[in-house]
Amino acid sequence: MVPPSYYLILSAILFVLGAAGVLIRRNALVVFMSVEMMLNAVNLTLITYSRFLENVDGQVFVLLVMAVAAAEVAVGLAIVVSLYRHKETTDVDEMDVLKW
Amino acid sequence: MEMVVFGILAAVAVAAAVGVIAQRSAVRSALFLLVNFCCLAGLYILLNAQFVAVVQVIVYAGAVVVLFLFVVMLLGMERAEEAPDPRRYQWIAAVLLGVLLLVGIVWALIPAGRETIQALAPTDNVREIGAALLTQFAIPFELASVVLLVAIIGAVVLAKKRLEG
Numbered sequence: 663m664v665p666p667s668y669y670l671i672l673s674a675i676l677f678v679l680g681a682a683g684v685l686i687r688r689n690a691l692v693v694f695m696s697v698e699m700m701l702n703a704v705n706l707t708l709i710t711y712s713r714f715l716e717n718v719d720g721q722v723f724v725l726l727v728m729a730v731a732a733a734e735v736a737v738g739l740a741i742v743v744s745l746y747r748h749k750e751t752t753d754v755d756e757m758d759v760l761k762w
Numbered sequence: 763m764e765m766v767v768f769g770i771l772a773a774v775a776v777a778a779a780v781g782v783i784a785q786r787s788a789v790r791s792a793l794f795l796l797v798n799f800c801c802l803a804g805l806y807i808l809l810n811a812q813f814v815a816v817v818q819v820i821v822y823a824g825a826v827v828v829l830f831l832f833v834v835m836l837l838g839m840e841r842a843e844e845a846p847d848p849r850r851y852q853w854i855a856a857v858l859l860g861v862l863l864l865v866g867i868v869w870a871l872i873p874a875g876r877e878t879i880q881a882l883a884p885t886d887n888v889r890e891i892g893a894a895l896l897t898q899f900a901i902p903f904e905l906a907s908v909v910l911l912v913a914i915i916g917a918v919v920l921a922k923k924r925l926e927g
Contacts, residue, residue, distance in 0.1 A: 664768045672772045674867040678860045683783035685856035691788050695795045713809040718890040722899050729906040733913030739833045740920035
């Protein structure tokens, strides 16, 4: 049996890689993919605790997170598409209209 | 045996995650993301969460990655390679902050220790989830459908072309 801490450390590594992707990459689509990786890392944590606490609630929560993530991807990609129509770019550095 | 499978899946998942953030081309990032999601589905099976593993493959590896690829192709990003970042310090800062965050999380996990857990009996996973979703969590389950409906309407409104006149 793999100890739970191994899963938790793996999930921490994946989360940190996702966070680094958000900070490093400037293509809005890849930033989005990194956000999805972070969500998945948290899902792994929830499933791990659900397994080792022998409680199915964590898995139900993961299913709801997946529904929200799917909704988030649909809306987020629609925003990227409509921004691309206006600016002809997906570079997040160019999207600074709300910045002052 | 279980340890070996875990090791392989974990190594491939981490390598794919590095691939996502290291690739210049958005299409390759999306394909590495697919590998990452599939490895996570394998880990869910190891954790006796078969239903979530199948949903992971259908929703993430199926729908989400395909949607990403659609948008990448639609915007013609597959030919555009990201130019190297003119500001190197941002990259260094991201790596430093990432290592710091990782150390912080692992530090928080140390009290949990690395004690080996006695093997837990596998449970009737799908039945348990179904029962929990439709009794204790019935209201969140129904609200998820509202969230998805709002997302569909929002996506259509945002992505549609402005009507003339």
